[in-house]
């Protein structure tokens with residue numbers, strides 16, 4: 815299936831794995847944030863952070879794969895401004911997919927709450943304890959999150975427009991089961 819006109823299986827697999835993981839971690843983040851303090855809330859915070867750090871590592875892996883495996887060329891009748899906008903949005907998504915978890919890790923470090931990956935691997939605190947900085951980074955984490963959510967909606971909307979209106983294979987290249995046999 816790996817041809818010049820489609821993404822590699824690895825790129826497709828990483829795309830959907832990271833997409834599902836981010837949507838789940840985002841939902842968990844919103845839900846846990848509103849909970850009253852309890853051992854269950856602390857457990858959800860730990861799961862959120864394990865998932866967030868795992869996403870950070872998966873996105874790094876995805877970036878290495880993207881830089882070593884050329885994606886398919888955009889469909890031919892595509893205005894230059896649209897091609898540049900799509901490419902710009904893709905790179906901004908990569909940046910936010912790294913900045914969101916990194917801002918969470920920095921926030922936890924500044925709040926003096928260690929991150930122990932899956933309860934076994936203690937991760938280094940990236941910053942010294944600083945209450946004011948911790949609160950600022952909480953706002954940064956939230957702002958990056960909602961910026962990423964907005965961009966993901968535009969990204970998904972554009973893919974659906976290509977499939978349903980332009981009737982080209984932009985979406986099918988990332989969702990091969992949509993391809994006409």
Ligand code: HEM
Nearest residue numbers: 839840843844847863866867869914915918919929956959
């Ligand atoms: C792609 C990965 C991640 C996503 C999508 C994500 C998303 C979110 C969201 C939506 C919130 C709720 C924001 C609010 O309503 O104020 C949140 C809160 C939080 N996140 Fe993340 N996060 C990610 C990674 C991380 C990482 C890696 C850590 C730490 C190692 C982390 C630590 C936290 C903490 C501690 C809170 C709660 C802040 C508070 O209530 O004081 N997050 N996250």
